[in-house]
Amino acid sequence: MRSIDIHAHLTPQCFIQAMREGREWHGVKPGEMRVGPRNSWTPEQRIDDMDSLGVDVHVVSTFSFYYYYERDAQVISAMHRECNDEVYQMTVDYPDRFKGMAIIPMQDVGLAIAELDRTVNQLGFVGAMIDDHVNGKTYDDPEFMPLWKAAEQMGAVLLVHQQGGRTLVRDRNPRYHLHNTIGNLVDRAVTFASFVFGGVMDACPDLRVCLCHGGGYTCFGAGRMDRGWQVRSEARVNIAQPPSAYLDKFYYDCLTHSEPALRMLIDTVGIDKVIFGTDWPADMAIDWPVSWILGLESLTMGEKEAILYKNMERLLGI
Amino acid sequence: MRSIDIHAHVTPQAFIQAMKEGREWHSLEPRPLDIEPELEWTPEQRIQDMNSLGVDVQVVSTGAQFYFYGREAQTIATMHRECNDEVRQMTLDYPERFRGFAQIPMQDVGLAIAELERSVNELGLIGAMIDDKVNGKTFDEPEFLPLWKAAEQLGAVIFIHQGGGTLVRPRTSDYHLPNSVGNLVDRAVTFASFVMGGVMDACPDLKVCLAHGGGYACYGVGRMDRSWDVGRLPQIPQPPSAYLSRFYYDCLTHSETALRMLIDLAGIDKVVFGTDWPFDMAIDWPVAWVLGLESLTQDEKEAILWKNMEKLLGVDG
Numbered sequence: 202m203r204s205i206d207i208h209a210h211l212t213p214q215c216f217i218q219a220m221r222e223g224r225e226w227h228g229v230k231p232g233e234m235r236v237g238p239r240n241s242w243t244p245e246q247r248i249d250d251m252d253s254l255g256v257d258v259h260v261v262s263t264f265s266f267y268y269y270y271e272r273d274a275q276v277i278s279a280m281h282r283e284c285n286d287e288v289y290q291m292t293v294d295y296p297d298r299f300k301g302m303a304i305i306p307m308q309d310v311g312l313a314i315a316e317l318d319r320t321v322n323q324l325g326f327v328g329a330m331i332d333d334h335v336n337g338k339t340y341d342d343p344e345f346m347p348l349w350k351a352a353e354q355m356g357a358v359l360l361v362h363q364q365g366g367r368t369l370v371r372d373r374n375p376r377y378h379l380h381n382t383i384g385n386l387v388d389r390a391v392t393f394a395s396f397v398f399g400g401v402m403d404a405c406p407d408l409r410v411c412l413c414h415g416g417g418y419t420c421f422g423a424g425r426m427d428r429g430w431q432v433r434s435e436a437r438v439n440i441a442q443p444p445s446a447y448l449d450k451f452y453y454d455c456l457t458h459s460e461p462a463l464r465m466l467i468d469t470v471g472i473d474k475v476i477f478g479t480d481w482p483a484d485m486a487i488d489w490p491v492s493w494i495l496g497l498e499s500l501t502m503g504e505k506e507a508i509l510y511k512n513m514e515r516l517l518g519i
Numbered sequence: 520m521r522s523i524d525i526h527a528h529v530t531p532q533a534f535i536q537a538m539k540e541g542r543e544w545h546s547l548e549p550r551p552l553d554i555e556p557e558l559e560w561t562p563e564q565r566i567q568d569m570n571s572l573g574v575d576v577q578v579v580s581t582g583a584q585f586y587f588y589g590r591e592a593q594t595i596a597t598m599h600r601e602c603n604d605e606v607r608q609m610t611l612d613y614p615e616r617f618r619g620f621a622q623i624p625m626q627d628v629g630l631a632i633a634e635l636e637r638s639v640n641e642l643g644l645i646g647a648m649i650d651d652k653v654n655g656k657t658f659d660e661p662e663f664l665p666l667w668k669a670a671e672q673l674g675a676v677i678f679i680h681q682g683g684g685t686l687v688r689p690r691t692s693d694y695h696l697p698n699s700v701g702n703l704v705d706r707a708v709t710f711a712s713f714v715m716g717g718v719m720d721a722c723p724d725l726k727v728c729l730a731h732g733g734g735y736a737c738y739g740v741g742r743m744d745r746s747w748d749v750g751r752l753p754q755i756p757q758p759p760s761a762y763l764s765r766f767y768y769d770c771l772t773h774s775e776t777a778l779r780m781l782i783d784l785a786g787i788d789k790v791v792f793g794t795d796w797p798f799d800m801a802i803d804w805p806v807a808w809v810l811g812l813e814s815l816t817q818d819e820k821e822a823i824l825w826k827n828m829e830k831l832l833g834v835d836g
Binding site for chain 2: 255339372373377379381386387390391394414424426427433469484485
């Protein structure tokens with residue numbers, strides 16, 4: 202049994218080194234960001250932990266804290282290149298254990314395309330991880346279309362993942378970790394809707410978008426989006442089919458923290474669209490992710506293998 | 520087969536009259552009426568439509584656009600009394616067809632309690648419909664606890680229904696998403712606020728019904744449980760999912776699989792019939808929809824359509 206984890210993060214060693222030495226790093230001042238113990242592990246320590254979890258491959262993404270879309274694009278572009286080079290080195294040192302997911306400066310679509318192109322075509326990355334929005338703009342905004350076209354042409358995977366703490370829920374109730382436990386999931390549903398209702402999935406039929414956290418509330422809530430599409434003309438400006446018809450155009454990680462939710466996701470989007478993702482090393486990750494999947498009573502062995510590695514191998518073309 | 524609809528709105532005739540006559544109404548400036556034609560219907564016209572839909576009873580709630588929590592409390596308390604008196608008149612004129620929910624001025628908890636008490640004890644209404652938030656405050660705020668205690672003691676049903684400005688709006692106002700996604704996330708946050716704020720522990724007999732099937736509450740509870748597992752919710756003795764069965768939910772999911780999941784997670788005795796009459800986001804043929812669902816047993820359909828609601832109303836003998 203193999204397992205390939207599409208949702209596993211990295212705090213770059215280059216950042217940790219700079220902070221330890223008290224150096225500013227691409228505009229980040231020493232002390233500006235806290236780093237947990239597991240986040241500062243070396244690739245070798247990470248591999249030890251992967252072994253204990255039964256995870257064969259991490260598709261490594263630099264943490265969402267490093268998006269910095271609101272800062273100067275050139276500065277962040279240089280930061281992202283350094284992050285991506287470090288991830289690349291991990292894939293070179295341990296080609297059987299690591300694949301790369303880039304971070305790209307979305308505040309400048311031209312620079313974002315250039316870095317996606319470099320990471321995918323020169324560094325061999327799978328694609329890039331991006332936020333649910335860019336300084337308030339959602340992905341139906343026409344300014345992003347060249348990026349989707351470029352990603353489609355490259356065969357890159359876009360992994361959508363919120364920036365910690367900054368979801369839609371924070372303004373209503375900042376307590377109880379709801380910005381994460383509800384916020385991540387609603388942000389993902391809005392992103393699904395932005396891609397679909399904005400006509401992006403029609404314009405880019407081969408675009409590969411993977412929605413983290415099981416796509417959030419998308420699959421459960423598609424019925425009400427369909428109703429909105431049926432009765433509201435503003436929901437039909439770009440699309441000729443109801444939003445639920447687009448559910449199987451996306452990929453989803455399995456990070457639902459609920460067996461019935463995962464079962465519903467599989468039944469709604471198709472088993473070939475659900476891939477293994479754990480959120481390593483966050484506390485909101487799945488504790489024993491491979492065991493969790495293997496132990497799910499409502500999934501067949503064929504479904505478990507599809508999730509753990511087969512779908513991802515197909516996506517990676519291996 | 521009976522059917523009792525917990526989610527059906529009314530626009531007060533008093534408001535309609537005032538607007539048509541160009542009169543101010545409880546601080547509302549006169550303006551051209553811009554409401555669904557059905558909302559101007561008389562109770563008799565409404566009953567004809569209910570007959571065509573197979574709906575026997577509507578628990579009528581004055582529309583969410585009349586919350587006005589942002590306005591002066593005394594003025595709105597007076598408005599809400601007039602709304603509630605009109606709803607009461609419908610229940611008197613057609614006791615077999617209408618029950619009522621009150622509007623209560625949530626911007627002043629004392630006034631809200633007083634109007635809830637009057638509505639339940641004097642007017643015979645079954646509870647009150649309220650927003651997911653009050654001027655930015657959620658229901659875990661301690662200032663609301665006296666209201667929950669009063670509702671619990673009165674046996675009142677608190678029906679939660681957003682009043683515009685859902686959480687999605689700051690990100691996008693396009694494609695009807697503030698409604699189609701926003702209503703559902705607002706309801707999940709309200710579930711979480713009641714549970715994680717300790718309200719459901721403090722008020723074990725409080726009856727809260729979450730409109731729109733409770734939104735994303737049931738589907739998303741696994742992730743809330745995870746945050747309890749890792750020690751982020753020390754104030755509650757059980758994981759959030761243990762509280763799912765403490766709430767009621769209407770069946771307005773617009774999805775059979777979602778409704779099936781809601782039943783399986785919350786319990787069939789917690790799901791009641793609700794349609795959102797007369798809005799475009801309502802279920803078109805609601806009784807026929809429930810009756811036609813292949814994944815529900817006949818008993819489950821009857822529980823949803825009327826038996827659970829009769830139990831909630833205390834009319835099941």
